Amino acid sequence: MASTEVNLDFALYAVEIAAAAQVASRALAAANGIKKNRWLTRSAELIRQSIPDILAANQADVAAAPKFGLNAAAIDRLKLSPARLNAAAVSLEQIAALPDPVGEIIDGGVQPGGLSVRRVRVPLGVVFFIYESRPNVTVDAAGICVKSGNAVILRGGKEAIHSNRALHGVLQKALEYVDLPPHAVQLIKTPDRSVVGHLLGMNDKISVTIPRGGKSLIERVVEEATMPVMKHYDGICHVYVDCAADIEMARQIVINAKCQRPGVCNAAECLLVHAAVAERFLPLVAQDLAARGVELRCCARSRRLVPGCRAATEQDFNTEFLDLILAIRVVDDLEQAIEHIETHSSHHTDAIITDDLAAANRFTRDVDSAAVMVNASTRFNDGGELGLGAEIGISTDKFHARGPCGLRELTSYKYIVQGNGHVRS
Amino acid sequence: MASTEVNLDFALYAVEIAAAAQVASRALAAANGIKKNRWLTRSAELIRQSIPDILAANQADVAAAPKFGLNAAAIDRLKLSPARLNAAAVSLEQIAALPDPVGEIIDGGVQPGGLSVRRVRVPLGVVFFIYESRPNVTVDAAGICVKSGNAVILRGGKEAIHSNRALHGVLQKALEYVDLPPHAVQLIKTPDRSVVGHLLGMNDKISVTIPRGGKSLIERVVEEATMPVMKHYDGICHVYVDCAADIEMARQIVINAKCQRPGVCNAAECLLVHAAVAERFLPLVAQDLAARGVELRCCARSRRLVPGCRAATEQDFNTEFLDLILAIRVVDDLEQAIEHIETHSSHHTDAIITDDLAAANRFTRDVDSAAVMVNASTRFNDGGELGLGAEIGISTDKFHARGPCGLRELTSYKYIVQGNGHVRS
Numbered sequence: 059m060a061s062t063e064v065n066l067d068f069a070l071y072a073v074e075i076a077a078a079a080q081v082a083s084r085a086l087a088a089a090n091g092i093k094k095n096r097w098l099t100r101s102a103e104l105i106r107q108s109i110p111d112i113l114a115a116n117q118a119d120v121a122a123a124p125k126f127g128l129n130a131a132a133i134d135r136l137k138l139s140p141a142r143l144n145a146a147a148v149s150l151e152q153i154a155a156l157p158d159p160v161g162e163i164i165d166g167g168v169q170p171g172g173l174s175v176r177r178v179r180v181p182l183g184v185v186f187f188i189y190e191s192r193p194n195v196t197v198d199a200a201g202i203c204v205k206s207g208n209a210v211i212l213r214g215g216k217e218a219i220h221s222n223r224a225l226h227g228v229l230q231k232a233l234e235y236v237d238l239p240p241h242a243v244q245l246i247k248t249p250d251r252s253v254v255g256h257l258l259g260m261n262d263k264i265s266v267t268i269p270r271g272g273k274s275l276i277e278r279v280v281e282e283a284t285m286p287v288m289k290h291y292d293g294i295c296h297v298y299v300d301c302a303a304d305i306e307m308a309r310q311i312v313i314n315a316k317c318q319r320p321g322v323c324n325a326a327e328c329l330l331v332h333a334a335v336a337e338r339f340l341p342l343v344a345q346d347l348a349a350r351g352v353e354l355r356c357c358a359r360s361r362r363l364v365p366g367c368r369a370a371t372e373q374d375f376n377t378e379f380l381d382l383i384l385a386i387r388v389v390d391d392l393e394q395a396i397e398h399i400e401t402h403s404s405h406h407t408d409a410i411i412t413d414d415l416a417a418a419n420r421f422t423r424d425v426d427s428a429a430v431m432v433n434a435s436t437r438f439n440d441g442g443e444l445g446l447g448a449e450i451g452i453s454t455d456k457f458h459a460r461g462p463c464g465l466r467e468l469t470s471y472k473y474i475v476q477g478n479g480h481v482r483s
Numbered sequence: 484m485a486s487t488e489v490n491l492d493f494a495l496y497a498v499e500i501a502a503a504a505q506v507a508s509r510a511l512a513a514a515n516g517i518k519k520n521r522w523l524t525r526s527a528e529l530i531r532q533s534i535p536d537i538l539a540a541n542q543a544d545v546a547a548a549p550k551f552g553l554n555a556a557a558i559d560r561l562k563l564s565p566a567r568l569n570a571a572a573v574s575l576e577q578i579a580a581l582p583d584p585v586g587e588i589i590d591g592g593v594q595p596g597g598l599s600v601r602r603v604r605v606p607l608g609v610v611f612f613i614y615e616s617r618p619n620v621t622v623d624a625a626g627i628c629v630k631s632g633n634a635v636i637l638r639g640g641k642e643a644i645h646s647n648r649a650l651h652g653v654l655q656k657a658l659e660y661v662d663l664p665p666h667a668v669q670l671i672k673t674p675d676r677s678v679v680g681h682l683l684g685m686n687d688k689i690s691v692t693i694p695r696g697g698k699s700l701i702e703r704v705v706e707e708a709t710m711p712v713m714k715h716y717d718g719i720c721h722v723y724v725d726c727a728a729d730i731e732m733a734r735q736i737v738i739n740a741k742c743q744r745p746g747v748c749n750a751a752e753c754l755l756v757h758a759a760v761a762e763r764f765l766p767l768v769a770q771d772l773a774a775r776g777v778e779l780r781c782c783a784r785s786r787r788l789v790p791g792c793r794a795a796t797e798q799d800f801n802t803e804f805l806d807l808i809l810a811i812r813v814v815d816d817l818e819q820a821i822e823h824i825e826t827h828s829s830h831h832t833d834a835i836i837t838d839d840l841a842a843a844n845r846f847t848r849d850v851d852s853a854a855v856m857v858n859a860s861t862r863f864n865d866g867g868e869l870g871l872g873a874e875i876g877i878s879t880d881k882f883h884a885r886g887p888c889g890l891r892e893l894t895s896y897k898y899i900v901q902g903n904g905h906v907r908s
Contacts, residue, residue: 084825088848167870173859175869180851182881265881286711286882307904314906400509422899423513426605434598434902443907444600444898445592456607456690456895457711458883470881473869474847477859479732481739482868 068248072256075211076263078241079184083209085239087181091158093236094205098154101232102147105197108228109143115224116193119217126217135192136218146197146225149448153201156447159465160207174476179469181207183265186257187450188213188279190271193221200229200243202450206468209242211257211264215271216249223247261285266468270451288463290451292378293323293406295436298395298421300412301334307433308411309343314435315409317350321380323452324407324439328375328385330395331360336388340364352382359388375402392417396424403427406454407439428454428461493673497681500636501688503666504609508634510664512606516583518661519630523579526657527572530622533653534568540649541618544642551642560617561643571622571650574873578626581872584890585632599901604894606632608690611682612875613638613704615696618646625654625668627875631893634667636682636689640696641674648672686710691893695876713888715876717803718748718831720861723820723846725837726759732858733836734768739860740834742775746805748877749832749864753800753810755820756785761813765789777807784813800827817842821849828852831879832864853879853886 086094105112116138123133159179166176185208187199196214203210214222226245233240246253257264261284268288269279280287297315299308315326331339340363344354355370364386374385375398389395399408409431410421422430429439439461441449446464453459459467511519530537541563548558584604591601610633612624621639628635639647651670658665671678682689686709693713694704705712722740724733740751756764765788769779780795789811799810800823814820824833834856835846847855854864864886866874871889878884884892 084849084851087851169868169870171868173863173868180881183851286880304904310904310906318907418901424509426509426512426608427897429898429900432899432901434900434905435907437907438598438900438902438905439898443594443596443598444900445594455711456605460895461898470885472852473854473864473886474857475854475859475863475869476843476857477863479729479735480859480863481735482743482860482862 068250068252069256071248072253072260075244075246075253076184076257076260079209079211079244080263082239082241083181083183083207086204086209086242087160087183087207089207089238091160093238094158094207095154096236097204097232097238098150098201100235101197101201101229102150104228104232105143105147105150105225108224109140112143112221112224112228113138113140115220118220119193123217128217132217136221138193138221142194146194149194149198150201153205153448153465156205156465158205159469164471171480172478173480176474177471178474179466179471182468182470183208184263185210185468186213186264186267186285187211188254188267188269188271188275190215190275193218193225195270196222196225196245197229198448199450202448202465203468204238204242206465208265208468209239209244211244211246213246213254219249255282258282259284268450286458288451288453288459288467289455290323291406291454292404293325293452293454294328294376294378294402294404295324295326295406296328296330296399296403296408297326297436298330298389298399298408298410299332299335299339300392300395300410300414300417301332302414302417303332303335303339303411304413305335305339305342308339309346311409311411311433311435312343313346313350315437316347316352316384317382318435318437320382322437323378324436325380326384326409326436327377327379328387328402330387330389330398332392332395333359333388333390336360336363340386340388347384350382352384355383355385357387360386378404392420396421399425399427404454406452407431407436409434409436428452493675493677494681496673497678497685500669500671500678501609501682501685504634504636504669505688507664507666508606508608511629511634511667512585512608512632514632514663516585518663519583519632520579521661522629522657522663523575523626525660526622526626526654527575529653529657530568530572530575530650533649534565537568537646537649537653538563538565540645543645544618548642553642557642561646563618563646567619571619574619574623575626578630578873578890581630581890583630584894589896596905597903598905601899602896603899604891604896607893607895608633609688610635610893611638611689611692611710612636613679613692613694613696613700615640615700618643618650620695621647621650621670622654623873624875627873627890628893629663629667631890633690633893634664634669636669636671638671638679644674680707683707684709693875711883713876713878713884713892714880715748716831716879717829718750718877718879719753719801719803719827719829720749720751720831721753721755721824721828721833722751722861723755723814723824723833723835724757724760724764725817725820725835725839725842726757727839727842728757728760728764728836729838729858730760730764730767733764734771736834736836736858736860737768738771738775740862741772741777741809742807743860743862745807747862748803749861750805751809751834751861752802752804753812753827755812755814755823757817757820758784758813758815761785761788765811765813772809775807777809780808780810782812785811803829817845821846824850824852829879831877832856832861834859834861853877
């Protein structure tokens, strides 16, 4: 492979990949669930059998990592282990256990004139998935795409290219084994960026592009893509503690939302507190958070209740810290909390803590976010936690799919209409 | 209004419109169904009361029509009448009678840990609707958008500007009457094209753009838009007459699909005939069609069965004639028919005529079109006929919405998650 790369005509290579994916997508759309599940379980088997080979490939990536300027945390994410590979295999087996979305009758009935109408779920076609670092994602994404009947073109980070090639080799062997088209799962084998550019121009062959990674990657893809993009922008998530909140519950939820895994998109970045409970609540939660090493950045009113904390700037209320930092603001009432969220939230996940039914209803109606939580941590906005079984990302778009994107979100539908010689008059 | 137009700063005007729409969209999203329905029925009433004024405005457009180079058919579409205005009013009343999509619980349940999860339908937000000619569309589009909880920015054709202003004035009076925000329905009051360009750049304020008109309009919008576009490209629709077709049924359906209204997107443009029935079927249907003035453009094999017909070029199989012209091809079998459709169809509507269940199943599975018809005319791909009640267009996209787009297709959803102090471990 390495020898051909140098001379690849990248534009041609991109056309070949996309055309092959399109052909494969038609076979996949018609493949029955048993075959797709056999591929998933066979892939899991082969991953377990190939652990030494995959780890050797991964070792090459880890060795080259400093060259790419990866820090320790990034190298840790890049590193595979027998346990991590087993987790990837288990994840494929879990996807196999999910119901097949393709062919599902979404709704239907008989029209007054006797026409039978069904709306039936079908795959989108070809998914172009662009991601960074973690090689496990290669396996997950391929599993979700194939199970939902889509061909997938994978573009992993250059720092994981050996691991991804090894994993992709295993997935392809399994495709051959169950007689699914080998181009159902393709991996872009060159780190050259121009191939991505060519592919992003092919809206006649690629149905959707899913970038998963940093904001700059996503912005570049949105800029260049001619097909729809499923985006997973940042998560500036809020917890609002209402005047009718159970204070103990609020403490636990704020701690969980901020500290349980601060580096992820559904972690809380901002705490809003109703003025009527601020005096009682803020000193307690500030203590809780300080004990866990969280830096607080407070508005003028909250600063009076949290001695020694740093003053929040306007920018702090628009920042996804992804770290043990929390912005805090005291609000006059529910309306001001909603207004703050509508102005500053990234519409990913926002929570209210309250025992007041009217406040809960008002908040869930007027906060326009992918997930709106009542008396629960923002950390629950996740495909696994919300019952999707597997997810390829969390969409902050409102178009097509919103929130966790699993199998269903990678599908479209068609109308199947059956008559008995029906003509229109 | 006319005096200010000359000096409008178009960029500023666009920002004002979009910002006002966004504010209005929040109020609309929270408006209950009774209020929205009162607006619809009040608008219908006011249209009926304002017939003389609206017709006078329309008269100004009709008088100016030759200046815009409109032909007789286009002028006819532009012309309003008491009957057409009454039809517009009835259409609003019909939209009022449809169920409110906003707040519908799409699905939901309780997760193993006790979290209650609902997926609830919400409006998209702000719809930018760009359309041509027919002023009735102004009323329909506003009705569908407001009923689905969306604010709408209307951009009609310059040739209908007086009619559209009059109709918009009525719709706004009704908004005031029921106390919905006046910017829920806005009409761009200048024919200047640059306002459209500015609005197409505002993906932070406009949720979706829907262009409805000729291909060049749609392509321009797709090119410029930074937000999602719901497209309604051409309809190159096929009827395939299988070897197991009821020949009489096939004749009636082909006639209907081609002739009942040849100028619309769901009219058939190409007839495929299985070789085994071509000799029996083609001479009959050719006679039927000739009697209705249809010009046939035939492949080599079909020409032998249709004396005197014109030879089809490759281009004919890729053309939306929108006229009494039909391309005809004889195919060897079902597979070749499907292959032809997958190559040439615009994936709008394709039909099979057959009594063979396996052929019907194969066709509906493998033909990847928005609507796939069995023993029914392609003309049934229409929001009204398929039970949507009202439609703003027919999408040839697979992303978000496919086929007829009604109220539901102008919505998104949010996850509402309720716990009892749930934190993630």
